[in-house]
Every structure is written in structure tokens, then in C-alpha cells.
Amino acid sequence: MVPGGFSDVEPATPEVQAIADHVKPQLEKKENTTYKVFEALQYRTQVVAGGINYLIKVCISETEDRCVHLRMYKALRPEPQEPSLTAYQLDKTKTDPLVPF
Numbered sequence: 001m002v003p004g005g006f007s008d009v010e011p012a013t014p015e016v017q018a019i020a021d022h023v024k025p026q027l028e029k030k031e032n033t034t035y036k037v038f039e040a041l042q043y044r045t046q047v048v049a050g051g052i053n054y055l056i057k058v059c060i061s062e063t064e065d066r067c068v069h070l071r072m073y074k075a076l077r078p079e080p081q082e083p084s085l086t087a088y089q090l091d092k093t094k095t096d097p098l099v100p101f
Helices: 014-031
Strands: 039-048 051-059 067-075 084-092
Touching (some): 014 051, 014 067
Antiparallel strands (some): 051 067
């Protein structure tokens, strides 16, 4: 793996959903709310020194076009660690592009 820019946008995989699920409690705590729907739709990755940055678009409503964009970091060195939420953007829709922030 070579450090560089973010990958192209890809459809979310079960692994990406698991990463989103892991940081969901962090987002809920910051926003003081509970998300009943939390479905990863798309993602991008960026290899950086010591780990991977993730951008994930997550749908948060069954009835409305409401999404949140998550940025998280997963350290791989010296030992692999659980991902941590580093930033997020609210008030997104399914058609909003998933761009670095």
C-alpha cells in the first residue's frame, strides 16, 4: 500500500458497514441522538502513514433522503486498532457527492 489521495467512490461492502457500525455510537454521542437506520451506501479510502482514512456515506432515514458523511481513521501500526470518528457532515442526501472534508 502506497500513501496517496482518496480512492474512487465504491458501493459499500459488509466490511465498510461494520466500520460504520463501530463509529455509530461515537456519532450518536456527539449529536445526542439515536439512529435507528444506519446503512452505509458508499465509501472511499486513503492510505496514509500508519493507517487508513475512510469516507463513508450513511443513510439515516427509511422515509426521507437523509444521509451523513463520516470521516474516520483506522490505525494499522504499530498494532491494528478499531476505527475512530474524526469528522462528520450532517444534512446530506443520497445524491450529494462523497468528497474529502
